[in-house]
Amino acid sequence: MLSHLFNSYSPIYELEIGERPIPEPNKDEVLIKVHCASLNDWDLELLQGKPFINKILFGLFKPKIESLGIDVAGEVIALGEDCKNFQIGDRVFGDLSSGKWGALAQFTTAREKELHKIPDSMSFEEAAATPQAALLALQGLLGFGNLDKGKTILINGAGGGVGTFAIQLAKANGLHITGVDKESKFELMKSLGCDVVIDYRKENFTDREDSFDYILDAKSFLKPKDYLRALRKDGIYATAGGSIPLLLEIAFKGFMASTFGSKKLKVIGLEPNKNLDIIIASFEEGKLKPVVDNNIFSLNQLADAFDYLQKGEHLGKVVINIPH
Template identity: 35%
Template structure:
């Protein structure tokens, strides 16, 4: 089978596509023929080895996990003799463990790992585009932020993979949502459910005062210090980027201050069984029209280097998807796909 690999840290050009043996299937394993994978920030970080603290997990001097890709969507090819949840021919989507190598023609995952039956009505490319953003945004908003109905939530970086998922989830949780993005993406985030849109090229949301119960910086561009006064008296600031400052501010503001506080969630370290349950919830949300995928573009496996460059460029809208097979979905799809989000939501009775 063809699989993506890198043997040293560096730019996107260190990636190569090589031939490997199809993985063996254990008693409780599922072998998935991958139709589509996704390239996320974690893939780019693991390949580049930057920022420096990422190497504490990915390997200090050389990559500990040389096979690329975690998110996948495809069809079950074989199952181990102890598997009861899945059968050959089932359409599935999920997130493999780091190093399993989901950007490949086949990947093995545990039956009770982060894998679930794919949502009806989505091709593989659009199914895989929902995974990373949802599995990241959900624990941030639901667990760390404790978002509740009638709260005010601001999402910075609202058109990215995590941000677009956060807008939809915050709305689903009953919050009033303010989305921060650039002007060209304003209609996209409105279609995802944002009640208000701020164009960051024209307005700085941090100049507001006592405005938001939760500020979720999905791109790690604004600090707790910059956002603090925009929070309500007991508001919480969340960020996806584990800087030294946030690592100190999280325990300090929780233990020694009774007002505004900061928090980070290490979503990649959560139990894979929990993620599997959440993927089942995601499938139900997609099928009800309450959650829609946002696809930046779909590229073939041979253009994986270009996909990594796109992710590192910081201007993608939604997920960059890699088509492993023709069954992934139409090529050259873009974020314009999400322009139909309003129609999908209205047709299913969901709020636009």
């Protein structure tokens, strides 16, 4: 089968695509014919072996997993003997980051608990775009507690994967939304529900006179003191990504801020696939729609897709079509 071959950590344009055997499912696994996958920042970081903690987790000198790919969407074609939740032919999707990864291949195996059935009206492209980004957005918003209608939220990175889900979920809860991203993404952000838009290249949102009840950050770059300054009394900041040293600093300063003040800083610890049923229900009710970038790449264009992701020009999620 055709697959990304994760034989070594490498720059984007040295990644390998080649043949390897179709895997056999274990007792608690299904074999998936992969139709689509999507890219996440974690895929890009792990490909390059950055930050160093990824090498500690996935192999100091050589990766322990055979191919990258967290978000998978495909069709069940074989079942392990202990599998009871799916049948051959079921369309399934999920986040494979708690297991063996491997979505960037024509076939992959996954444990049943990593998968959900794809709604009938959802395409494979939309399904692949959903699991990790949607759940980072949802779990971030749930971490704020009760979301009171009319309160203000700022979403940083609002035009990307996590951000486009977060806008829709925040709008469904009646929040007043300020979105931060590049100007080229403003039209999309407004169409999804942003009331105010900011180009981060022209303005630092933490320097504005107005402050926010909630801030959801797709990727942190600033210091904790900046985020605290942008929060109202009793405000909460939550981040879904950033460098490990910065995230540790945010977590520590957040502990200090909540101990000695009314503001909170949180780091979202993703729980893969938890509450994906909420996302599915919101999609089926017409309240939530995955945003798939118009530039859909094939597996043989994987290096170009990673380069596109890294440049940050994409709208929503970057999806990979897997050929058969």
